[in-house]
Amino acid sequence: MPKTFVIAQGGGPTAVINQTLAGAVAEIERRYPDARILGARHGVRGVRDGDYVDFSDVSPERMRLIGNTPGAALGSTRDKPDAAYCELVLKGLQKIDANAFIYIGGNDTSGTQQILTDAAGDSMAFIHAPKTIDNDLMENDHTPGFISAGEFVAGAFQSIDLDFRALPGIYVGIVMGRHAGFLTAAAAAWRDDEDDGPHLIYVPERPFSTERFIDDVKRTLDRHKRCVVAVSEGVSTADGKSLVESLVGPDKVERDAHGNVKLSGSDLNRAFEAALAEGLPGRRARVDALGYVPRGYIGAINPVDASEAYEAGQYAVQVADEGGGSVALKYEGGKTVMRKVPLSAVAGKTRHMPDEFLTEDGIRLAQPGIDYLNRLIPRRFAVGKPFV
Amino acid sequence: MPKTFVIAQGGGPTAVINQTLAGAVAEIERRYPDARILGARHGVRGVRDGDYVDFSDVSPERMRLIGNTPGAALGSTRDKPDAAYCELVLKGLQKIDANAFIYIGGNDTSGTQQILTDAAGDSMAFIHAPKTIDNDLMENDHTPGFISAGEFVAGAFQSIDLDFRALPGIYVGIVMGRHAGFLTAAAAAWRDDEDDGPHLIYVPERPFSTERFIDDVKRTLDRHKRCVVAVSEGVSTADGKSLVESLVGPDKVERDAHGNVKLSGSDLNRAFEAALAEGLPGRRARVDALGYVPRGYIGAINPVDASEAYEAGQYAVQVADEGGGSVALKYEGGKTVMRKVPLSAVAGKTRHMPDEFLTEDGIRLAQPGIDYLNRLIPRRFAVGKPFV
Numbered sequence: 001m002p003k004t005f006v007i008a009q010g011g012g013p014t015a016v017i018n019q020t021l022a023g024a025v026a027e028i029e030r031r032y033p034d035a036r037i038l039g040a041r042h043g044v045r046g047v048r049d050g051d052y053v054d055f056s057d058v059s060p061e062r063m064r065l066i067g068n069t070p071g072a073a074l075g076s077t078r079d080k081p082d083a084a085y086c087e088l089v090l091k092g093l094q095k096i097d098a099n100a101f102i103y104i105g106g107n108d109t110s111g112t113q114q115i116l117t118d119a120a121g122d123s124m125a126f127i128h129a130p131k132t133i134d135n136d137l138m139e140n141d142h143t144p145g146f147i148s149a150g151e152f153v154a155g156a157f158q159s160i161d162l163d164f165r166a167l168p169g170i171y172v173g174i175v176m177g178r179h180a181g182f183l184t185a186a187a188a189a190w191r192d193d194e195d196d197g198p199h200l201i202y203v204p205e206r207p208f209s210t211e212r213f214i215d216d217v218k219r220t221l222d223r224h225k226r227c228v229v230a231v232s233e234g235v236s237t238a239d240g241k242s243l244v245e246s247l248v249g250p251d252k253v254e255r256d257a258h259g260n261v262k263l264s265g266s267d268l269n270r271a272f273e274a275a276l277a278e279g280l281p282g283r284r285a286r287v288d289a290l291g292y293v294p295r296g297y298i299g300a301i302n303p304v305d306a307s308e309a310y311e312a313g314q315y316a317v318q319v320a321d322e323g324g325g326s327v328a329l330k331y332e333g334g335k336t337v338m339r340k341v342p343l344s345a346v347a348g349k350t351r352h353m354p355d356e357f358l359t360e361d362g363i364r365l366a367q368p369g370i371d372y373l374n375r376l377i378p379r380r381f382a383v384g385k386p387f388v
Numbered sequence: 389m390p391k392t393f394v395i396a397q398g399g400g401p402t403a404v405i406n407q408t409l410a411g412a413v414a415e416i417e418r419r420y421p422d423a424r425i426l427g428a429r430h431g432v433r434g435v436r437d438g439d440y441v442d443f444s445d446v447s448p449e450r451m452r453l454i455g456n457t458p459g460a461a462l463g464s465t466r467d468k469p470d471a472a473y474c475e476l477v478l479k480g481l482q483k484i485d486a487n488a489f490i491y492i493g494g495n496d497t498s499g500t501q502q503i504l505t506d507a508a509g510d511s512m513a514f515i516h517a518p519k520t521i522d523n524d525l526m527e528n529d530h531t532p533g534f535i536s537a538g539e540f541v542a543g544a545f546q547s548i549d550l551d552f553r554a555l556p557g558i559y560v561g562i563v564m565g566r567h568a569g570f571l572t573a574a575a576a577a578w579r580d581d582e583d584d585g586p587h588l589i590y591v592p593e594r595p596f597s598t599e600r601f602i603d604d605v606k607r608t609l610d611r612h613k614r615c616v617v618a619v620s621e622g623v624s625t626a627d628g629k630s631l632v633e634s635l636v637g638p639d640k641v642e643r644d645a646h647g648n649v650k651l652s653g654s655d656l657n658r659a660f661e662a663a664l665a666e667g668l669p670g671r672r673a674r675v676d677a678l679g680y681v682p683r684g685y686i687g688a689i690n691p692v693d694a695s696e697a698y699e700a701g702q703y704a705v706q707v708a709d710e711g712g713g714s715v716a717l718k719y720e721g722g723k724t725v726m727r728k729v730p731l732s733a734v735a736g737k738t739r740h741m742p743d744e745f746l747t748e749d750g751i752r753l754a755q756p757g758i759d760y761l762n763r764l765i766p767r768r769f770a771v772g773k774p775f776v
Contacts, residue, residue: 009554012551012555013550013551013554013555015547018772039775041775041776042776053775062772062773063772064772065770065771065772066772066773066774067772068769068770068771068772069550069771069772069774070547070550070551071547071550071551071553071554071774072554072555072774073554073772073774073775073776074554074774074775074776075553075554075555075774075775075776076554076555077555078555151687152687155685155686155687156681156685158686159403159458159459159681159684159685159686160680160681160684162401162457162458162459162684162686163400163401163458163459163680163683163684165459165463166397166401166459166460166461166462166463166464167400167401167460167463167464167465167466171680173679265661265675266654266657266658266661266675269654269657270654270658273653273654286679286680287653287654288677288678288679288680288681289676289677290676290679290681291561291674291676291678292548292551292559292674292676293544293547293548293676293678293681295551296547296548296550296551297543297544297547298543298546298547298550298769298771299539299540299543299687299688299768299769300687380687381456381686381687382453382456383453383456383457383686384406384450384451384452384453384454384455384456384457384461385450385454386454386457386459386460386461386462386463387427387429387441387461387462387463388429388430388461388462388463
């Protein structure tokens with residue numbers, strides 16, 4: 001009997017998650033020309049509800065175009081199956097005689113696969129293919145989606161710094177990143193020297209203090225006549241609460257189905273505006289949240305990222321043949337290679353930036369961090385030093 | 389005696405304003421190999437204070453690199469000279485025996501040149517070279533800086549729409565544009581069909597009503613299961629006040645030296661968040677201000693824009709030879725050409741989007757608007773239609 005594969009996408013879309021889908025579909029077709037390949041719409045929800053795309057109806061040309069398109073072509077979901085939901089998902093998979101379920105996503109997605117594996121035993125292969133702009137998956141050197149998003153953020157901050165050389169002031173750019181600061185750190189990937197912004201970076205790995213922040217900005221203004229700051233939306237105060245939660249109050253914050261605090265409102269913008277107005281009155285200051293654009297900007301799709309994402313999809317089929325697990329991107333012998341790791345090594349865990357990536361005061365990149373980012377996100381644009 | 393040229397940059401930086409600087413310097417060197425070419429730092433402020441870069445010290449290689457670099461390499465300013473300031477600027481120019489002053493900028497910059505012309509008579513040539521992402525200069529088909537910024541905005545909204553297909557909800561993206569909606573309209577430049585976002589656009593040329601906005605969003609959600617909105621920061625209520633001013637109160641808004649209301653805070657974000665929470669409770673909604681990134685993003689420099697900006701700088705030298713005036717980009721016989729127009733035709737005026745660019749209800753592009761944007765900002769990326 002021909003095999004049946006189910007593929008789905010979970011969590012936030014990225015610039016290259018559809019490459020992983022395209023890679024998986026192409027590899028299944030290559031290995032198993034008779035296989036039935038179904039794409040579940042909106043992640044596990046589509047499996048639960050039996051809402052599928054049959055890839056035999058999709059031309060190779062369309063799949064190629066979809067691979068090059070940001071977003072999540074199958075639709076995504078933030079649903080995190082509990083026991084009851086999980087049972088419905090399993091039933092859905094059994095109903096169509098699925099042999100393997102490939103779920104492309106981040107932490108939460110790998111957690112879902114772990115739950116399903118625990119419930120289903122060896123009756124089916126559950127595979128997690130990595131995807132996250134946060135770059136926060138354990139076992140991975142880096143994750144598909146991070147390089148493109150990082151390149152966008154590096155270019156945005158390089159551009160903003162040039163803007164603020166021309167019209168000096170304080171700029172605070174809020175970057176996605178709940179628990180890991182990699183993407184915020186990428187803002188500094190294309191600095192040439194000390195005078196280049198961003199001059200300060202604040203990441204979730206180090207406690208944030210508003211008082212110290214104002215001091216840092218003051219010192220930077222004295223030295224560089226402007227101050228460009230990159231800050232993670234997930235920065236936390238010393239008590240471990242997210243800055244948003246500390247400011248808004250634990251009862252008032254919104255949470256998603258995974259229990260994560262909603263960081264996407266303008267509360268954080270407002271907090272920084274207020275802190276700067278109080279701490280540095282009269283100084284020109286601008287607070288922007290870069291928002292959703294970095295994670296899927298069609299103009300900054302990095303070709304290495306795209307090709308690694310595709311390869312991760314192909315390798316997911318190999319992992320399916322081996323009974324399931326998580327695809328991890330390792331850096332070995334000077335290149336990125338795909339490896340299989342146990343789901344339990346990735347599921348529900350967060351990889352933080354290594355301590356040595358940051359200077360001791362935690363507000364700048366140290367050499368290992370610079371080296372890491374230079375390797376992944378080499379400079380793309382040559383710039384001429386301004387006259388000011 | 390050799391001629392002395394002074395060049396300066398005013399107003400907000402763009403992705404290509406340095407091309408205009410490079411074009412002007414190259415053309416002066418070509419026409420007048422003995423000329424002294426001085427760049428004033430931070431616009432008229434540098435002229436007033438005698439703070440100059442001597443371009444004879446700058447290598448052609450560096451000028452080429454600077455041309456390719458966003459920002460404003462000489463530094464910019466928001467100063468608008470009053471009579472006293474103006475006299476100091478004139479004295480500054482006379483002190484160095486300037487024959488011509490080329491000032492690259494937008495409305496306010498051309499206004500400054502008009503004031504200086506009125507004060508100095510024929511003793512010196514005052515030239516305005518156009519630059520603005522707002523695309524709001526009279527006499528111009530379009531302005532250097534607009535195409536690159538428009539391309540960024542078009543790509544950002546194309547990407548955001550793909551994101552919101554995957555995880556449905558409401559997205560409101562706030563785009564720069566105080567009095568003219570061209571840049572916000574560019575958000576819709578790369579739509580393929582009715583189902584593509586942005587589904588709604590709100591520009592300063594049409595009165596904004598929160599109540600109608602909520603109705604528009606509701607209708608869009610019913611039809612497309614998501615709603616992507618592009619809105620100008622300068623949208624105004626029917627009484628002519630900017631939405632920010634209407635919300636915050638006329639006494640509390642901040643103003644710049646030109647008397648312009650500061651639109652860059654998070655007040656507008658918050659107003660939209662509140663309106664959506666009240667009008668569409670429980671619906672996933674995200675409000676982002678695109679902020680400063682679009683105007684100078686190094687990854688979206690359009691080559692046509694760059695080359696037109698360079699040509700505008702070259703042509704400014706021709707206008708200097710003719711005694712001064714404003715450089716305008718006209719569209720004649722199927723191509724963009726440089727023409728000289730009187731400063732008075734541009735100074736202190738605003739070009740709005742033509743009425744016929746928008747549908748009657750004012751929330752979508754009409755065919756003439758689509759045609760205009762397609763001509764200037766042709767689609768750059770092919771995308772595959774998602775399965776959802």
